Amino acid sequence: MAVPIVAAGQAPPEPARVGAKRGRPRRADADDAILTAALELLAEAGVAGLSMDVLAQRAGVGKATIYRRWVSKEALILDALRTTNAPIPAPDEGNVRADLITYTDAVVERFGADRASDVLPHLIEASCYDDQLRSSLDDYLRGRQATIRLILQRGIDRGELGADTDVDLVVDLILGPFFYRHLLTGAPVDRDFAHRLVDVALR
Amino acid sequence: MAVPIVAAGQAPPEPARVGAKRGRPRRADADDAILTAALELLAEAGVAGLSMDVLAQRAGVGKATIYRRWVSKEALILDALRTTNAPIPAPDEGNVRADLITYTDAVVERFGADRASDVLPHLIEASCYDDQLRSSLDDYLRGRQATIRLILQRGIDRGELGADTDVDLVVDLILGPFFYRHLLTGAPVDRDFAHRLVDVALR
Amino acid sequence: MAVPIVAAGQAPPEPARVGAKRGRPRRADADDAILTAALELLAEAGVAGLSMDVLAQRAGVGKATIYRRWVSKEALILDALRTTNAPIPAPDEGNVRADLITYTDAVVERFGADRASDVLPHLIEASCYDDQLRSSLDDYLRGRQATIRLILQRGIDRGELGADTDVDLVVDLILGPFFYRHLLTGAPVDRDFAHRLVDVALR
């Protein structure tokens, strides 16, 4: 996931294909070691407990090796997030509403487990100071919409939803309130809440 | 806004009115001086530029004086936010949809002006590590729902909306997507978007 | 020995006598704690083993406290050197030659004990990059000539030496070869060598 010089999540920009690569290649397993250690530390003590010194030591790696692979601590954290947070697979029960319910139930469950995770809040804040991170994070978060978009698109293809369905809006109507409650007001996020959102969005 | 010892936003719990106070009373103008300096620094360099040392110097105040009035840097920032971000007044045009449109237009405008404010993200993150702050922030953010709740309640009272209207849900449907776009995906937040949200919420 | 802001060894320049001192005063015992820890570390592992992190920890002090009292690691080391290396007292046997012999014997002994001390070499190098240190070190080293100068002056006062005696030259003739052998050529520095130097210098 880590890339030569660019920010996290950016595709490696053809690393000077011509001359091929000279010099000692990067340790192949270092990325994994670092990300694994990062996830451990995040689980143990949250973002606040993830200091670069400790991370390097835990991963058995020099700090420079980390900074060679990620432009910043936050780019690394974002990649760690990507690693853990496997996308929720799209159910396909032939019915948009059923699919969305299944999907949102999974989201609710994950939010519950994710309880008090400070990773996303940290990245949101950090992205205020770092444009590269901002766009990486936006990419990541828009990517997380893929499942729900797929469900909707299938519905449109099946004729279950009108061709003029505002997919963007439906996505925001379902995910927006989720995050709003989870990150901002602290109001409960449960299945009932999710179902009502789906009902409204499909109304 | 600042209180003797409790967290930001908590009502001062009757400061032991009984025994009255001995000793030198607190400087009356210090709260203002501190909040003003804080707002200046936030405007100049964001949360990252608001160090307690600089703040104390700017406000012409000792650091201890700040910590005597707010439990933490973040409690202070939250109060500063409260100070700037005056609540948007509830329009009253006798029509729920019109009122919501007027209101959301104001929100859109403020979000635009708020461009790249890192204050809210910072507080969200900090609240992950500080329960007192967490609840203060939740209070504040729920308080920001007052306007929209008032509009809806008036509609219900007028019979324009059914008595069984799920106010909580409508609030989340309107505000959730706003913050989701603003803080997370970075998608544009404009009047058109707001109007569609209102339409769906009232549908 | 440490001084508010100026380099090591500089006399504290009347610390703004007017306004007296405001703010919390510096910990009185910190200087000692730091210098003692520094001397321990120097004894254990030489200059190379004296890292600021370890020193701070050993002295039970924050790094900032050290940097508040000494402008640089080297200024601190110089003060540590001053602390250990008490001046050799001037003998007074009523005879210049006898006094010088006694004195140089003491120097020889100290050089022997000083075996492999890397402190002075380190300071000499560091002083190439730091003018303030350079002049502090010069002061210190010229101060170390005091004993020998006193012996000679007494001789002049007694009429044992001519009033036109070139004291500077005699000092350099005795100390120069000492350091030259000790630091540069590694040739042995013993009493016999010292005696011959004294004989030549007084010839």
Next chain:
Amino acid sequence: MAVPIVAAGQAPPEPARVGAKRGRPRRADADDAILTAALELLAEAGVAGLSMDVLAQRAGVGKATIYRRWVSKEALILDALRTTNAPIPAPDEGNVRADLITYTDAVVERFGADRASDVLPHLIEASCYDDQLRSSLDDYLRGRQATIRLILQRGIDRGELGADTDVDLVVDLILGPFFYRHLLTGAPVDRDFAHRLVDVALR
């Protein structure tokens, strides 16, 4: 000057002439390229500016190539010093005093030009941690006595000086005070000072 594996200044121990050479031969011009680059960097920024990474890049050479030819950075620096600092040729005017004056005048001039060179101090310090370097440096510095020893020997051979002249002592008496002033006290080193040293040494 560089040698296969041994310390700087050691004679190359017959580089396994027998089996001839297998594999890629060493670049013949690398030594020169490295030393030249080293001298440039020393001139530009002193020892502190001579990092091995920069040096390798400047010389168009891999770091391993440098370490294959010199055991350490300091061994390389010593060789660089040897390269620049050509020995001062021995004058031969048939008179010891005149020869010494001519010689010391040249030394004074070089010291003046050498102003603030940090090379020698650096090597002196480094030699505290590295025995091999220590003896190489001692060799080098004793080698620098050759000129003055030659002048004295000629004087002895001519009968101008007694056969019992303590050559070692005379050398130390002349060079010791030079270095003492130059490296330690920072006192001026001029022709007058040198002449007085010669007078005393020959008295």
Next chain:
DNA sequence: GATTAACCGAGACGGTACGTCACGTCTTTAA
């Protein structure tokens, strides 16, 4: 009027993390 107690500005305190740099070694591909 004296005492007491909480406040005040200033700034030093012990900690902790940061990101950079240089070291000397190791690992590639190419000659």
Next chain:
DNA sequence: TTAAAGACGTGACGTACCGTCTCGGTTAATC
């Protein structure tokens, strides 16, 4: 085998904050 390139683990650097503590000095209410 040696070359150039450059990644590697290590560890020190000096800075910047944090939130607390300690000064000498006010400023009331209480005694």
